[in-house]
Amino acid sequence: MSSVTLKKVSKRFTNAETDAVDQVDLEINNKEFLVILGPSGSGKSSLLRLIAGLEETTGGEVYFGNELVNDVSPRERNISMVFQNFALFPNMSVYDNIAFPIRASGQDSENLDDEVKRIASMLQIESLLDRKPGELSGGEQQRVSLGRAIIKKPKIFLMDEPLSNLDASLRAELRAEIKKLHKELGITFIYVTHDQTEAMSMADRIALIKDGKLLQVDKPEVIYNTPNHSWIGSFLGMPAMNLANSSDLGDSISAKKGASVIGIRPENITVSSEKSKLTGSVISIEYLGDSQILNVKVGKSVMKVKVPNDSKYSVGADVNLDFSDDSLRFFSDDGKYVK
Amino acid sequence: MRVPYIFLVPSLLIIFLALVGPVFQSFLLSLSEFSLVNPSQTPVGFQNYIGLLSDSIFWRAIQVTLLLVFGSVFIEFIVGIFLGLLITSSGPKARTWFSSIFVIPIAVAPIVTGVLWSPNSFFDDLNTLLYYGLSLGTYIDTSKPFTYYSIIMLSDAWIWAPLFMLVTVAVIRSIPKEQFEAADVMGASSFTKFQKITFPAILASPAIVVTLLLRTADAFRMFEVPYSWNFWLGQDAELGAPVDTVSVLMWKMFSSTLYDFPIAQITAMAILLLVVTLTTCALVLRRSSSLMD
Amino acid sequence: MMSENKSNKSQKSNSRYIRYLLLVSAALWVLWPISIMVEEGFRVDIGPLFSGRGASFVGEFFQGQGGIKFSPIEYQKALRIEAYPRLLVNSVIIAVSSVLVAILAGLPAGFTLALYKFRGKAFITYALLAMRTISPFAVLLPFFLIYGRLGLFDTYGGMAFVYLIINLPIITMMMRGFFKDIPKEIFEAAFMSGASDSYILRKVALPLALPGLAAAAVFAFVGTWNEFFYALFLTGAVTKTVSRGVWSGFSESIESFKILEFDELNAGGTLAIIPAILLSLAVQRYLARGVTLGAAE
Numbered sequence: 001m002s003s004v005t006l007k008k009v010s011k012r013f014t015n016a017e018t019d020a021v022d023q024v025d026l027e028i029n030n031k032e033f034l035v036i037l038g039p040s041g042s043g044k045s046s047l048l049r050l051i052a053g054l055e056e057t058t059g060g061e062v063y064f065g066n067e068l069v070n071d072v073s074p075r076e077r078n079i080s081m082v083f084q085n086f087a088l089f090p091n092m093s094v095y096d097n098i099a100f101p102i103r104a105s106g107q108d109s110e111n112l113d114d115e116v117k118r119i120a121s122m123l124q125i126e127s128l129l130d131r132k133p134g135e136l137s138g139g140e141q142q143r144v145s146l147g148r149a150i151i152k153k154p155k156i157f158l159m160d161e162p163l164s165n166l167d168a169s170l171r172a173e174l175r176a177e178i179k180k181l182h183k184e185l186g187i188t189f190i191y192v193t194h195d196q197t198e199a200m201s202m203a204d205r206i207a208l209i210k211d212g213k214l215l216q217v218d219k220p221e222v223i224y225n226t227p228n229h230s231w232i233g234s235f236l237g238m239p240a241m242n243l244a245n246s247s248d249l250g251d252s253i254s255a256k257k258g259a260s261v262i263g264i265r266p267e268n269i270t271v272s273s274e275k276s277k278l279t280g281s282v283i284s285i286e287y288l289g290d291s292q293i294l295n296v297k298v299g300k301s302v303m304k305v306k307v308p309n310d311s312k313y314s315v316g317a318d319v320n321l322d323f324s325d326d327s328l329r330f331f332s333d334d335g336k337y338v339k
Numbered sequence: 340m341r342v343p344y345i346f347l348v349p350s351l352l353i354i355f356l357a358l359v360g361p362v363f364q365s366f367l368l369s370l371s372e373f374s375l376v377n378p379s380q381t382p383v384g385f386q387n388y389i390g391l392l393s394d395s396i397f398w399r400a401i402q403v404t405l406l407l408v409f410g411s412v413f414i415e416f417i418v419g420i421f422l423g424l425l426i427t428s429s430g431p432k433a434r435t436w437f438s439s440i441f442v443i444p445i446a447v448a449p450i451v452t453g454v455l456w457s458p459n460s461f462f463d464d465l466n467t468l469l470y471y472g473l474s475l476g477t478y479i480d481t482s483k484p485f486t487y488y489s490i491i492m493l494s495d496a497w498i499w500a501p502l503f504m505l506v507t508v509a510v511i512r513s514i515p516k517e518q519f520e521a522a523d524v525m526g527a528s529s530f531t532k533f534q535k536i537t538f539p540a541i542l543a544s545p546a547i548v549v550t551l552l553l554r555t556a557d558a559f560r561m562f563e564v565p566y567s568w569n570f571w572l573g574q575d576a577e578l579g580a581p582v583d584t585v586s587v588l589m590w591k592m593f594s595s596t597l598y599d600f601p602i603a604q605i606t607a608m609a610i611l612l613l614v615v616t617l618t619t620c621a622l623v624l625r626r627s628s629s630l631m632d
Numbered sequence: 633m634m635s636e637n638k639s640n641k642s643q644k645s646n647s648r649y650i651r652y653l654l655l656v657s658a659a660l661w662v663l664w665p666i667s668i669m670v671e672e673g674f675r676v677d678i679g680p681l682f683s684g685r686g687a688s689f690v691g692e693f694f695q696g697q698g699g700i701k702f703s704p705i706e707y708q709k710a711l712r713i714e715a716y717p718r719l720l721v722n723s724v725i726i727a728v729s730s731v732l733v734a735i736l737a738g739l740p741a742g743f744t745l746a747l748y749k750f751r752g753k754a755f756i757t758y759a760l761l762a763m764r765t766i767s768p769f770a771v772l773l774p775f776f777l778i779y780g781r782l783g784l785f786d787t788y789g790g791m792a793f794v795y796l797i798i799n800l801p802i803i804t805m806m807m808r809g810f811f812k813d814i815p816k817e818i819f820e821a822a823f824m825s826g827a828s829d830s831y832i833l834r835k836v837a838l839p840l841a842l843p844g845l846a847a848a849a850v851f852a853f854v855g856t857w858n859e860f861f862y863a864l865f866l867t868g869a870v871t872k873t874v875s876r877g878v879w880s881g882f883s884e885s886i887e888s889f890k891i892l893e894f895d896e897l898n899a900g901g902t903l904a905i906i907p908a909i910l911l912s913l914a915v916q917r918y919l920a921r922g923v924t925l926g927a928a929e
Contacts, residue, residue, distance in 0.1 A: 054820055055342070073341045074823050081824045087817035091839040104827030104835070134828070152826065343829040346740035350804060352738055353796050354759045362770035368773055376891050425654055433655060438916070443666070445919055446912030448858035451901040455665040460672055482709075497665070505920040506928050525744040544929040553765065553924055560767035563860050567879075589769045592901045602773070609769035616770075620761045627927040628705045629809075630757055 002065065002155035002188045004028040004051060009060035011212075013047050020046040022212035025061065025104040033182050033189040035203035039235070040194055042211035045206075048192045052158050053077050057314040064156070073209040075245055076155075079151035088133035093128040094120075101152040119147045123177075139170040146178075150185060157182075159191045163198060175201060196236055200224070233263045239293055241265050241329070244301035253277065259330035259338040266293065268327035271313075276322035278303070279315055282315050284300040296321065299320050351465045362613065369607040389450035396579035397608065400588040407565070408523035408558040409582060411421065412486060416551060418496055419503020420541060424533070426504060438508070442501045453567025456494035458482075467592055484581050487568055491582070494564055499554055503547070510544040511537060547629045552626065556619035559612060562586040666905070673899035675703040684929055706899035715882035716903050717873070722788075724872040727856035730792040734799035739845070742807030743833050744851050757805075763903055764801040767860045772796070779866060786868030793863045799852040805925035806851065806918065810839055810844030847915040851922035854908045878904045 001334055005028070011021040020043045028034045033267040038044040049055040053074035062069050066327060080101075088097050098116045102108060120126045123143040142162055149157060159293070162178070163171045179202050182189050183275055193199055194293065199206050207217040216228045224337045227233040233241035241263045246253065253262060280298035287309070292303040294313055305321060313319065369387055371380040378508050391397050447455070454460070458481035466478040481487055514536060521531045541547055565584045572582060578591055589605045624630055699821070710716045745753065775794060776785075784790030816836065822832045863876040872880075879910040912919065920928060 052820075052824065056340070074820075075826045077830075079824060081821065083817040083821060085815060085817055087815065087821040089818060089822075089836055091836075099823035099826070100822070100835075104822070104831050105824050146679070147823070148821070177854075340748060340823070342748045343740070343744055346744045346829065346833075347752075349737035349761075350741035350800060353800050354756070354763065355802075357793065357797050358759060358763045358771065360783075361774035362766075365770055366779075367781070387826060388793045412728040422658055425651065425658065429651060429655065433652075437655050437659060438664055439913055442912070442916050443662055443909055446854060446858075446908045447905050447925070448860065448878070448908060449665070450858075450860040450875055450879055451669075451905050452818065454878065454901045455669050456896050460898065461665055497662070501662075502920060502923055506924075508651045509920065509929070522835075533868070536847065550920075550924055552926045553927065559695050560765075562768075576725045585768065593769075593772075606768065606773050609767060609772070612767045616767060617762055620758060620765055623760050623761060623927050624754065627929040630869055630925075630927050631754060631759075632812075 003030045003032075003339055004156065005061075005063040005259040007049070007061040007063070009047070009050055009062060010058050011043075011050055011055060011167065012058045016072060019043075019058075019169075019212050019334075021050060023131075023210075024212075025216045026207060026217060028188060028190060030313060031186055031188055033036075033191065034207060035199040035205075036190065036192045036207045036209060037199040037203075038194065038209040042209050042267055044194075044209050047209065048081075048158055048160055048190060051156075051190060052079060052081055053317040057074045069093050076199070078152075079127060079153065079158055080154040081154040081158040081160065082142070082149050082162045082163050083146050085247065086133070086145045086165070087147070088141055088145055088318065090133050092132075093129065094125065094131050094133065094136070096135065097144055100148060105152070115151060116147075116254075119151055123145065133338045138166050139174060140172060142166065146181065152179070154187065156188045157185070157191065159189070161193055161204055164193070166193070170200075178202065196238075201315065210235075210237070216305075226329065226337065227263075228337040229262060230335040230337075233329065233331075237265060239266050239304045239306075242301075242303045243331070248300040251299060253328065254336050256330045258332055259303070260333050261331040261335070263329040264303075264323055264327055265332060266304040269303065269321050269323045271305060271307060271311075271321040272320045276320040278321040279318060281318050282313055283313060285313060294319070365606050365613075366610055368603055369610050373603040383603075387601070387604045388611070391604055391607050391611070396583075396588065399579050400583045400585045401584065402585045403565075404559060404561075404586075407491060407495070407561060408555060408583070409491050410492040410500070411558050411561070412554050413578065414492055414496040415498075415500040415554065416503055418500035420507050422500060422504035423507025423511065423541075424537070426508055435469065436502070437571050441504055444498045445501050447498065449563035452498055453564045454495050456490055456497070457567060458487075458512055458566070459569050459571070462490075482572060483581055487572070487582065491568060495558065501549060502554070506544075506550045507541055510546055512542050513533070514540050545626055549623050549627045552619050552623045556616050556623075560586055562590070568589060576591065652753040669898045670885065672895055673706050675895050675901045706893075706895045707903070708900050709896070710882050710903055712883065716877070716900070717876045719872055719877040719882055719887050722867075722876070723857055725788050725851045726795060726873060728792040729788065730795035730799050730856055731803070731852045733792065734803040734852060735845070736847065737796075738800050738831075739807055739838070740803045740804035740833060742830070743811055743837055745804070745808045746811035747816075751812065760801040760804055761925060761927070763797055767796070768797075772862075774866060775827075775866065777863075785866060786870050788871055790869060791871050791873075792864070794866060795856045795859065797858060797862075798813055798855045801925055802852040802855060803848050806848035806921055807821055807841065807845065807867045809921055809926040809929070810848070813844075814840050837926050844918075847918045848922070850911050851918060854911050857908055874904050 004026075006024050008018050009024045010027075012019045013300055022043070024037060024047060032316055035049060046055060051059055053069065053072065055069060056235060064077065066265055070125075092100065095116055098119060098224055099220040100134045102112055102115070106122055116129070117126065125140060125143050125147065128136060128140060128144070132146065135181065136144065136266045143163075145162075159178075165176065171247050175198060178189075180204075191198075191202065203220050205217055206220050206223050208215045208223065212230060216223055216234055223232065224236055227236065227241070230241075234243055242265070243261055243263045246260055246262050249262065267288055278298050280296040280303065282294050283297050283302065284295045286293040286295070289309065290309060292307050292313075294307055303321065305319075307313070332338055368380070370384060370385045372386070373380045403483065422441055424527065426434055426441070444452070447525060462481050463480055470478045471474050480487060481490065518536050519532060522536060527535070561584055565582050565587045568582045569587055572580070578588065583591070585608060589608055592605045593602070642656075688919045712770050741756070745756065779785040779790050782790075784793070797869075818836065818840075819832060827835070858875055859873075860879070863873045864879075867873060867876055874882075878897065881896065884902055917921070
């Protein structure tokens, strides 16, 4: 069993005033691809390092399957980890890097050579086996570190921003490959990132974390569509969810009881020719290539509206905004989702 | 993470055998009556310390030590910062060559420094030049206390100013370049930049503070240079001569044990000096930003 | 505009000249005493250039009769096989064995201090700092007594052990610094791979910090080579080191303490500092780390 269960896990670093990880309850299923998503400084890496055992918890329990692993050293947790800066051994060849975990745990066998070569070909680095990490590109280095992580057949695979040091095109390529790897290995993946595209495209489920607190854990589409906190709405999506005080929008929209903030995604708003729910004037236009974003001033709020890239609007023009009531999301004063 | 305590065992063993044990024994010895001629120890409590504190020779040694410690450290601090500024404002080539030259004294054995700066070598030539060469009819009399105290301080600064230079250079390098660029944009002169950016950064740097502390602690045990001066001045026989630092005083008492000098008192003196060392080290540990992370 | 530019330029070149003047005078301040020592070792004394005789202005003290006639005799005397070379062998045996022991003990300790947080870490760091800074008098008497009892006085083993006081803090703390310089994720990746600490130390940490280890060993060697105090009290006819020999004469027996000729002292001093300077220049990048045990970083 390689599920992971966190029960009220906390971490406070020495001399820190607040918890880096604050009472996190989280269940990660066997063979799941879970992405921990959050802005920088949110405690997502600390959370991963607690799961890895690289940091000691200051509260709560970590279970692998049914086994409490708080006091199990990272060496014995049967997990692998990939780091943002690759963390390859610069003094060893690619071959030795990949073979390291097997040799280090004294399981050196005749199969080692075959195994290293099989993994290298799986990651398309067979031609690099004799090189030193310093001679490789970032993408190649990260492939090597993936190889080093999978050779010992871990139960759980941890990744700490593995693509953040790579440039955009490589990132897209490796994203697909990591997803493929997850399928082939059939083990639990826990992946930390601040990049929502990575999270959306790879995750079975996303765990959103902010200020050390776990806000929501769910499938990407659920988190995107029904964020349980207004902050999530404003964090996810490009551009993010429009959030407005219901009083600013007039009485054309009836807010639910207890809700004071109304959220709606820019792509759920259409510009209509007839008089509709809201009227406003275009104050600026951002051209994004595949679409355009209109910034429309409605009352005291500015709403972002996503329109097709061939639409013709001009700054200053008055527009009518329409949307279906289903696409509205309501939040209370403190940001909580109101059903 | 499981700490491999076994990795610490050999070092701890050495720490206890070579440091903690001997220091502890020294402390016990300082509480007893004892001499090499008559090695049986009789406990006398703090008698040795009381004897010491009421001995004018000891106080004389303390005065000399304090003078030399603060004088030397002050000079090497100033000279070192100056050298550091000089080095960082030079081109890359000059920087490499001159900093290699400047660090040479750190490698010179302190006892050799005593020889280097001895009256016969440096001042012999200088005096001949002044007296005969330039016919000034005057010379630097190295047997005058003011002269030799200054020279001893200068020779200590000669060794250790380069250390402050190295630390200063490191501190200046760690100042973000943007600060200087911003100052350039605002049209600041190089003096303004020094006054507003470089100098405050040097003074505020924990590295400089820690170096000052360590050098002060080191200067308290200064031995070789005053020892050799003691010799040049021909006063090695008497106690309480004007170049007797605490260390030299202890050495004199130690090397005169055959005449049954109070050896336990030497140990008492060493323990008092140890208090200075341990306090300074505690300050270093507290102030250093890099030792305990 | 033009004239302003010009004056700016000349100001700039002026400040450049001043800088070079300062650099050269600072270099003179460093090198002059050394060069006088080297030349006096050759019995060259610039005094007679002016007067035909050396000036004696240092109290009553006897002055070497210098001349401007170059004579290598003091160096030749010092380099006789029973003089400097014999002491050099002593110094090397003592320093190398002491540094080796310090490496065996200090390398794993430095590794642990660099990578782990644990109770007692402050104590060990503090003890090493104190060991580096302690006045030799605070431990001398016990060493004196115990060495007398165990017959370690004037032995290589005894000297190598005493010099652990210098070498252990240097090796441990410098290595701690070099291990700290390695990105910690590299060690974490090794931990996660299931490697034991000793495997990580041997296969990962040590190969990456090898240049650092060489620098630390050289720095420790120079510290031991230059050490005078313990040598003064604990060496004898057998293990006398170079730095002690500078003062008491390279070829003199310990017992017959005689006042050395000044030229002899200078020749000895020159020979003593040459290896130390060459070695230190090789590790000059790490001098500050060595002297302050990494506290000033």
